[in-house]
Amino acid sequence: MANNKITVALLGAGYIVDYHFSALRLLPNVEIKAVCDLNRRRAEHFADLKGIPRVYADLGDMLAHEPLDVVQVLTPPHVHFQASSQIIAAGLDVMSEKPLCHTVADCQQLRDQARAKGKLIGVTHNFLYLPVYEKLVADWRSGRLGQIDQVDIIWNKELGQLRGGPFGSWMLQTPTNILFEVAPHSFAHLVHLLGGLPDSIAVEVRDKVELPRGLEFYRRWEIRGWKGNTSIRIRFAFIDGYPEQYIHVRGTNAVAHVDIEHNTYTCQEHTPKPFDVDHYANVVGPAKNAFLQANGTLAKFVLYKMKLLKSAGGPYAQSIARTVASFYEGRHSGTLDERISPELGQAAVNLAEWVAREANLPAPQKPAESFMPAAPAQKPTVLVIGGTGFIGKVLVRHLCESGYSVRVLARDPQSCPPELAQLKLEITKGDFTDPDSVAAALNGIEQVYHLGRGVGNTWPEYLKTDVEPTRKVAELCLKHGVKRLYYTSSIAIYNAGDPSLVITEATPADPNVISISPYARSKVENEQILLDLHRDRKLPVIIFRPAIVLGRGGSPYHWGVVAWPYNSVCLVWGKGNNPLPIVLVNDVAAAMVKAIAVPNIEGAAYNLTSLPCLTANDYLDEFEQHAGIQLTRIPASNWRYYLESLAKWSIKKVGRDPGAAFPSYAEIKGRSFASTFNSSKAQRELGWTPISDRDTLIKEGIWAPVDEFLK
Structure with a gap:
């Protein structure tokens, strides 16, 4: 270069x-x-x-x-x-x-x-530059695989946007757009391997999903075809399940398999050994090869995290880095590699158009320009920030059903959740991190519910995306003369690891917790800012601290119950036998609405939880039985989790990761919820009666989300 x-x-x-x-x-x-x-x-x-x-x-x-x-x-x-x-x-x-x-x-x-x-x-086309794919190409072109009989390309990965949006994205506007958004990865592989388009294809599409605004999506695609005597099959499955992305090639001399998801390449071919020994060699050899490749991938990831490697750590990032480098090298030489050439890019789009035609799907009806609810009869007096989230949607419904006229501040009004579209309310475009949009939304507003939260991995990111915006929201409420500001905090600020401790609103936030969790720290910082403004400038603020919130519209894979590294695997804190501070989302919304009519509670904070009657193991038992599945539970002592966290911290510290925080044993111990939470203050002052019946909590808090998720 x-x-x-x-x-x-x-x-x-x-x-x-x-x-x-x-x-x-x-x-x-x-x-x-x-x-x-x-x-x-x-x-x-x-x-x-x-x-x-x-x-x-x-x-x-x-x-x-x-x-x-x-x-x-x-x-x-x-x-x-x-x-x-x-x-x-x-x-x-x-x-x-x-x-x-x-x-x-x-x-x-x-x-x-x-x-x-x-x-x-x-x-x-990023995956074309994976070294494991390059090995397949080299073996294919050298003739090592022999005459190619079959090519199978698989993409089985859940598309998360189908559950929570944003439904306004281009990819979801017609059923065939997915062929130009995700499928080009696989189409580029096929065209590159074959050296051109197939001779013929047939397409089958199944599993239609109804989305907001009259949109439709098909979650399963199967494409079969021929190139000469080579049979071709491409499958896409955009559903929850074990993720797979691979290319499998059968030739007359050998079978090759590129596991893109796990970054391995194996080639099975006959050896000069006797029949049974040859079979043994074709099991052990590829297994050993895959083992060594997996070790190499993990080692590169760790070394990258430790800043001992300059190149990207994971295979996906590494492939993008090699793709980008190839372009700039080709730009200098004047000749681009075939894998990034516009000719290959056009061929992949040509195949996508062909597949779309062969799918022969009914012409989609033009989606509604908007999926907006009917306007309220009266000018809104209640503003909900974060009204499209799990708790926010239920809160908005409770407010409307209680006779309040509501306005929701949303980043993308076109992606309005169906639950809100059925109500009479006003949705305005904006973001709580944008003071101008908040100021515009405050016109005529008397009550403000702030359920928005920032995003990030480090404290500086939370400071910019959560803490400072919350301060500005509060100052705008003062400027506009808002009667009440309701802020949604969290019980994540507490250390719930002491079985002798009863946690009330007076229990202080634990420094061992907030030093580890930027999320918890932001909640504590926001509470302090709001209470300082209440003391110094009479900001009429009320703080809610919901516990583990369950119910319809929420994910059954709740991180407050156990940790979910994957949907099939859960990490149980300790033995999982401590009663959890669970509360139904409808009860949380009811408490927040009741507060409007209660006088003289400005400056107060309320824990929102029902009587504990379900443990983590109870939750998982009900999940498994109702879903008809078996989860992999991994209970472990607090010390085991602490030592694992210490090892991760060591790697990050060597790599000078700015987000690396020294692990806290107290914070890990607190995740088991050994302490008891008391919400009598909310019950007494707000006239709030949360459901504590075990059967109802199971039905509404576990079964209902499981049914929605599996639908």
């Missing part, structure tokens, strides 16, 4: 941008000058986090003001053509996330434009 600096900008600040930023940082002659996103606040947050000098919310503005060489296009697929064409017209090269465009016609037009302008286009 040349020594001259290459100036680069990032277009799009969504999930994938962090991988591309890390990949570019590995290239010594690349300088990242700017990031651009329609959501300027998101771009600003990323730029601040990564030290990128300039931020834009308009591509044309960035192209006019920044002296750039390349723009990395990281937008949704339907924006690729317009954005890439604008970039090429400005005389710059394009490195685009897959797909190249979402139609073949646009792909061809973009290629023609780039050729006329003498500009390069690269397409990042």
